[in-house]
Amino acid sequence: MHVETFQDLIDWTRELHGFLAKCLRHCADRQEEPRARALLQYLAAHEASLESTVASFERQADPKALHTWVYDYLSHTPISAHRECDLPYAEMGFDEICREVFAFHDQAIELYRYLEGRAEIPEARTLIQQLLKMEEHEAMRLVQQANRARDL
Template structure:
């Protein structure tokens, strides 16, 4: 997907979360490890919720921010984030720790992208929007870390 506006960015981020949720869900029953299956199922639900929350940004954002253009550098940056447009099933072959590492790496890449965009936003409304998206990702990543930590304790 070519991202030309902040509205496109929101749609792209929502689709990333949606596709990751579907992939995690598909891989859960295929993973031979019960703990990994439970983690995949939990993460799939969490990613679905993040897709829903991300969609809210489109509904609530300042229209001026939504229509603000994102420069071409983004199209190179976002291609580095592993998109789960189609599920290759590799989560079915990862253990608990491998799944955890990959999902946190995915969220870290989104947070870094949002951080970069906030520093380059040309209007305050766009900066505020992308900072809000970054804050949501950071908050949800921390919450996820706590939940996974509790799962690890079991």
């Protein structure tokens, strides 16, 4: 997807969370280790929830913010996710899955931080700050839940 506006950015982020949810769910069915399978199921549900949450930003955002151009995005490294779900998580252990998914969220947070300082109008800055806060909060929740599951 080509990102030109903040609306495109939201769509792209929503699609990435949705893709990750589907991939994690798909891999959970093929994961042999019970603890890793449970983690994948939890992460898939969490990512699907994030997909809905990100979509709500688009419905509630100020139209001025949504239609603001994201010029600086073009020079920023795009978030990498397994664009082809070729079962990468089905073959990973618990800690590898955590590292991979946490890295995905860290990249999203980095992108939002990068764009926060470059938003040209207050409405766009507010939107990106809200997205950043949501991603940071959700990443923190994921880490806490993974640590609890690791302790079991």
